[in-house]
Amino acid sequence: MATVSLLPKDRADLSQIMKVAEAQPARDAKPSLLGMTREELGQALADVGVEDRQIRMRTAQLWHWMYLRGAASFDAMTNVSKDMRAALAERYTIGRPEIVTEQISVDGTRKWLFRFPARGAGRPVEVETVYIPEEGRGTLCVSSQVGCTLTCSFCHTGTQKLVRNLTREEIVAQIVVARERLGDFPEVAANARKDAEGLLPSEGRLVTNIVMMGMGEPLYNFDNVREALLIASDGDGLSLSKRRITLSTSGVVPMIPRAGAEIGTMLAISLHAVRDDLRDELVPLNRKYPIAELLDACRAYPGLSNARRITFEYVMLKGINDSPADARELVRLLKGIPAKINLIPFNPWPGSAYECSDWDEIETFAEVVNRAGYASPIRTPRGRDILAACGQLKSASERLRVRERMALEAMIGGGGED
Incomplete structure (x- = not known):
């Protein structure tokens, strides 16, 4: 669908608004069975x-x-x-959403831009989903929102204002269409794998793991994420073990116990700093839920054990958070929490003010953490050439202005959540 500006130069044009309203799908459009319980x-x-x-x-x-x-x-x-x-x-x-683009990186990483139809007074929206093939496994990075509210300063998605939550149907659809495109369903396996030109695992399931680490904060869309992940882990369907599904949060502390009790997947925390003043800047949600409160919630996470560790994600920013002193403080903070620490070399994006730490600094940081007994793998950057790496996702969807929303709701019949 072509994008139409509703208020050119901030002047309402009723005829143009009417055209856009008429272009919206009918409110009684057929519902999808995907995502239903x-x-x-x-x-x-x-x-x-x-x-x-x-x-x-x-x-x-x-x-x-x-x-x-x-x-x-x-x-x-x-x-x-x-x-x-x-x-x-x-x-x-x-x-099924419309596939606007499908890009394949030189390293085999795939990124899809999916377009979902308008809902209520909203416009069609777009989200990005990424597939990362590795030896013996394939990880699908799934989005939960269009845009994000959290404005993490190192994250490209944080520069896009929240448009709306994705529905459970739209979250499940990302998984289903990715498997479809990859040839991970019986009817399409042979042709899709042949077309992949050796960039996919040669045998077994292609989507073995799911991470809710795409666009958005999953715990701010809790109900839809919960229902979608319960479908993903259902033994009679998509049948992914909950130990192969990871929900990543920036630290919405009140929802962490519910995530453990009601979803029961693995948990990842976007930590990125060991001091509140720095984390306030990198992850502004920290001003509401500071580090000590967040880590208390992690210690109480239902089912936490050495077999079900929490993953702490830590992006390596040159001269910001990458010193040996930072590493030692990280070890001190995590004492008593069964944990793994993923060190993520910063992935650049247009307009970013940060640089990636030098490799020597990353290895020194990892050595300090390893010596303390924590696994601290350095995540290999994947899909950088197609802006598919961690922190690089963003779509062009934009939130309606208040006046645009009111005008459309009046034309369409009012009231729809978007």
Whole structure:
């Protein structure tokens, strides 16, 4: 969809607003079955006339086709009757976002720009999703929001204001479409892997791990992230172990216990500093939840053990946070927390004021942490040439001005959350 400016030069143009309003999808557009719980799928089946005694079995069929087989249409569901497929297709879809771009780095990293349709008075929105292939594993970095509220000073996504939360359907769709494009579903495996020209693992599942480390703060979209990750870890569908799913947060302390209790995945903390004054600058959320409070929440994380360690992410910024004294303080702060420390060489992006630490400094930092008994792998930068590396994601979606929103809501019928 072409982008239309609603208020050129800040002057309302009613005819132009009307054109944009008319271009929005209808409010009663077909809902997607992706992202629905089993109970909701059961209700959808009841709504198309499936008898109560068949709903459980038919729900399992739909679940199997969508998440195990990767069916993109009802026509593909060959063991479902034609009449039922037609009834479902009349009222529902198995939604897929538009793939605006697909880029492949020289190192095999892939980045997709997905466009999701407008909701309510909003515009279509775009998010980035990244796949990182490695020997014996493939990690999918999934976004939870369009933009971000946190304005972390070293992060490109933080320069984009929050547009809206992604729905659970949109979070699940990133996983499904990535697997589809990679050939990780049975029906498309042979052709997709052949097209990959050796840049994917040669055997086994291609998406073995998921990290909620894309655009946005997952714990500020808790309900949708929870439901999406429960679908991702469901043993009868996408079937990823919760130990292979990592939720990364900048430190929304009140939601951390709920994440452990209700989602139960691995936890990663974007720490990046060992002093509150510096973390206030790098991760402004620290002004609300300072380091001591954050680490107390980590110590109490449900299920924490040496087998289920918390990962602390630490971006290496030249002359900012990379001294041996910083490393020693990091060790002191984490005492008593089963932890792994990922050292992330800073990935540059246009307009950034930071530089990556020299390699010697990173290795010295890692040595201090290692000697204290913590694993501290240095993350190899991946996908830098396509701006797909950690901290580089950003889309062109922009939040509507208040006047634009009010005008569109008035034209469309008002009220929709975006």
